[in-house]
Amino acid sequence: MTFEIVVIGTSYGGLSALQEVLPALAPGFGMPVVVVQHRGKDSDNLCEFLQRYCALPLSEPNDKEAIAPGRVYLAPRDYHLLIEKDGFALSTEAPVGYARPSVNVLFESAADVYQEHVVGVVLTGANTDGARGLAKIKAYGGLCVVEDPAGAKSRGMPEAAIAATSVDAILPLPEIASFLNQLCRHEPRSSYAS
């Protein structure tokens, strides 16, 4: 099984979780990593902040920007971030479960396009966003990873995800990045379109 994209969703406690996961991603990480962190409408500097903890280039994608491996993409504030065949798409549809960006919207669109080649990761969060999306990733044959609720800053999102589908791995936060690094050992296909 080759994986081609990692999607990560997190909410409350996510900033410190991402500060632990992102720096541990191996240089030359072979997949794109797309992150939804629930954020306020005026959280302007999150991207610059997280870049300090991440060796891979990290950016907020523009509409229709191509998706490249070895980069981390952060959903911009006040937009949903969706995955399409030839790149990202943004949307100002209504918030889903009070959230925009919404983890479910990202995960569901990723499953639609990348099917069984998606790795979905749900980290700490106080709501249930991501559960439905992770279930869809699983239904399409993708791989589901959830932060162990026992050590999570907030158990809500991990527990909801575990309840929603049969996840493949429940890992304490410090093990998540190395788990993802392992998945990259397999040669990924050069691009989705080919």
Add this chain to the structure above:
Amino acid sequence: MSALLQSDQTQLEDIEIALLLEGLYRVYGFDFRDYSPASIKRRILERMRAEKIATVSAYQDCVLHDDACMERLLVGLSVHVTSMFRDPSFYHTFRTKVVPILRTYPTVRIWHAGCSTGEEVYSMAILLQEEGLYRKCVIYATDISRDVLRKAREGIFPLAAMQEYTGNYMRAGGKHEFSDYYTAHYDNVIFHPALKTNVVFSEHNLVTDGSFNEFHVILCRNVMIYFNKALQERVHNLIYESLSMFGVFGLGNKESLKFTPRADFYEKLDNRDKLYRKVK
């Protein structure tokens, strides 16, 4: 095994959606065929859940035979949930960099393309009024959905949103009390009718309609994100043709002129906010 079934299912659904959009176009003339696929799929499936219909094919039957069902789909496809003074720095930059240009014009025609329920139209009207320009401006606010335009024309918004909008207004460089502009009534507020005396709300379809005037300012923010690249190119050309020389063009925060056919015909007015000026 189940993964295979899922992918067949997805493929079938994509075919059904293409057929529905083709039908919608040929029967009603609304052309969503070149919309960006991920979001349009979400919205169609959302409408189907609301209508309690299980397959896209069954939904197509309903949309093509029932005007009311079609109208509900149209609303579902055209509502963007925006806020007043969304991205306050955009409006702040508009004040500092565009307003001085507009002062030099005897009259100003502004086109707000894809105005949805009007939040950003009222924002602009307030800004222009505070800068003493409103009297010489006409704002053409257009959208494809009659229903959305009716809401925009009413100028009624939820009271609960005012706290956020007030914050945006202040950060956008607002000069008065935001509450001066509306009257609260139970759970809603109505914006003062004086704000829309120079606003013309009208139906216009960016996908199928042409240019209808020459404008000094065109705002088309977070509208083209729903289009695929081919359609974006068409609309960029339409906007270019509708803009007077040295006219100003405003896009959403995460939209880019780069790689569009008209990129070289504009210069940036600001490094951060997406305001451009047509220079050739």
